[in-house]
Amino acid sequence: MNKSKLSSEEQELLDSVESGNFESVLTESRRRELESITSNTFKKEKRINIHISNRDLTAIQSRALEEGMPYQTLVSSIIHKYISGSLQDITANKSSKKTQ
Numbered sequence: 422m423n424k425s426k427l428s429s430e431e432q433e434l435l436d437s438v439e440s441g442n443f444e445s446v447l448t449e450s451r452r453r454e455l456e457s458i459t460s461n462t463f464k465k466e467k468r469i470n471i472h473i474s475n476r477d478l479t480a481i482q483s484r485a486l487e488e489g490m491p492y493q494t495l496v497s498s499i500i501h502k503y504i505s506g507s508l509q510d511i512t513a514n515k516s517s518k519k520t521q
Contacts, residue, residue: 427435437443447455473481478492485492502508 434443481495482492485495488495499508
């Protein structure tokens with residue numbers, strides 16, 4: 422880790438951990454709460470089946486290969502980004518700029 426990019430608080434924490442002087446203030450109930458949140462975050466809830474064109478599947482598999490991930494993970498990420506509102510349609514942005 423590059424120490425020069427740490428804030429003073431982060432540097433203080435790192436120094437404390439590295440010197441063996443770090444003392445956690447995590448309570449047992451907070452630890453259980455965090456474990457529950459973590460396990461729910463990574464829990465796969467449902468399996469779905471969808472039909473898509475061969476062309477689209479090939480394109481998704483190719484993009485996933487470029488990204489170094491399974492194509493199912495990429496599809497799940499795209500769906501999540503769409504639902505959360507963080508997926509941007511760049512073609513829509515291009516066409517709206519042309520009409521302005």
